[in-house]
Amino acid sequence: MSALPSVNVDHLINTRPMTPMQWRIVLLCFLVIALDGFDAAIMGFIAPELARDWAVSKLSLGPVMSAGLIGVAIGALIAGPLADRVGRKPVLICAVAFFGALTLASAFAPDLDWMVALRLLAGLGLGAAMPNAGTMVSEYTPLQRRSMLITVVLSGFTFGAAAGGFTSAYMIPVFGWKSILLVGGLLPLLALPLLISAMPESLRWLVARRPARHHARSARIIQQLAPDLANGQACLSVDEAPATVSSPIGQILSRGFFTGTLLLWLTYFMGLFLVYLLGSWLPTLIKDNGMSVSDAALITALFQFGGTVGSLLLGWLIDRSNPHRTLAVVYLLGGLAIYLIGTASHGFALFALLAAAAGFCMNGANACMYALAANFYPTQARATGVSWMRGIGGLGSIASGFAGAHMLGAGWTFATVFTALAVPALIAGIAVFLKGNVMPPSGLAQPHSLLR
Incomplete structure (x- = not known):
């Protein structure tokens, strides 16, 4: 046979x-x-x-x-x-x-x-x-x-x-x-x-997960993906060795993944901290610096719009470059744009340009972090890896509300606020760059190593 x-x-x-x-x-x-x-x-x-x-x-x-x-x-x-x-x-x-x-x-x-x-x-x-x-x-x-x-x-x-x-x-x-x-x-x-x-x-x-148990369901999907290869008796496989740790949480924190997991968390925490803080407090900060309510709202809208453009362009770019180095540069440029907002004059055009640039970099890089995490973890722990990055990063969005209120309540100057906000972007850039030097254990995620 x-x-x-x-x-x-x-x-x-x-x-x-x-x-x-x-x-x-x-x-x-x-x-x-x-x-x-x-x-x-x-x-x-x-x-x-x-x-x-x-x-x-x-x-x-x-x-x-x-x-x-x-x-x-x-x-x-x-x-x-x-x-x-x-x-x-x-x-x-x-x-x-x-x-x-x-x-x-x-x-x-x-x-x-x-x-x-x-x-x-x-x-x-x-x-x-x-x-x-x-x-x-x-x-x-x-x-x-x-x-x-x-x-x-x-x-x-x-x-x-x-x-x-x-x-x-x-x-x-x-x-x-x-x-x-x-x-x-x-x-x-x-x-x-x-x-x-x-x-x-x-x-x-x-x-x-369980190829024998799910064989019939897999065969029906293969029928739609590649009718020419569809065969109810075909042996299906993926390019990953069986998981050595039964728990998905244990796997993303196991040797070989632990350092990369922590760096993903740190990067995304800092990224969400900045995006949520600026999204929530930028209108107030701009208005308190002498601009009208409508101008402040428009500048904040441009911050969000820049993020949408950044998500699309950076997603295209990291498919064609070293993603860790690219995102490290983008986070650092985002930090520079944030710092420059604090040194800008009252001119609407300059504020708008810098806000759009900051949104392009920070929102765009944050969106790409999902792809980075998905390509780092094996199938058996991928949803856990991506979701836990989102969950830990979500703590940054929660912390941003308290940090913004503290900075305004403490009477920080406009320049001081934006100088301080450049620091999380610097940390995110360094963390994602270091993440580029972390590889998963051999054999667990081989197809995805092409992105590293």
Whole structure:
């Protein structure tokens, strides 16, 4: 008898053109992250009207804002190991259902305490969705286009947030602030049937985790990826040795991964710290430096817009260069732009240019960190590695609120604030550069070593 035909999943995905099924996965993951962005930014849209309607101070809304960020960090830490054990698809579906249902419930919150609790719970789903969507895209896209497509999908977050802004501008004056929570809750729930029917499980996970148990499901996916190779009796494989540590958390903290994991965490913590601090406090800082409210808002919008452009261009660039050195340079240039904001005069054009440059570098580099993490960890621990980077980095976004309030409360000068903010960018640049010298254990992630 002849030997069973063998199909190497990594070789199949990396060497063939993208199929309609793969593009469908990219589109569905973009949809998930856009819905995530809409709901994650929703409190910022409704806060002024909520404060007026409930007769509470804007300061009292601080716990509501923080609750969502705390939930996101916890959700990412929980969802990664879960996705590595039970699969990417069920965790992604449950995350969307969870943040949709909790956002919908928030529309019926009777008071601020209930709103804090519901936003904390919604944050669990929001934190689980983005890293798992990024992981799914990384496992269905060819190596030479992977970083670009991951960052394109992640740009869905700013797309969703922007869509929420436009929707709020129209609906709140007509239907009230609760209507935005209803929309933000219903849209994810309406998307669930599409996600359940059209989103496959990760083929790499099926083959790497339990190939014999999942053989029938894997064969159906191969039928769509490569009909010419489809064979119900084919032997499927991936270019990874079996995991030597049973726990995904233990694996990302095991010898060979430990140093790289810590450097990924440090880089992303510093990156999110800066992005959230500038996104939250830049309008106040610019306004206090003598500019109008509208100019301050526009400059902050350019900071976000620069990040969207940076995500797309840098994703393309790191597919074609040494990603660690490229991101190190980008973080350092972002730190320089931030420092120069503090030395700039009152001219609107210069502030706008520097803010856009800072957003391009910091937001763009942060988006590329998902690709860097996905290409560092093996399939058995990839969702955990990406999600824990997001969760630990999320602590930086939480810390940014306290740091911004402290700097303003302490009376720091405009120049001093931005000089201090250049330091985290410097740390991020050094950390990601050092990460480039860290390799995973031999045989565990061989296909991905092409990026290092």
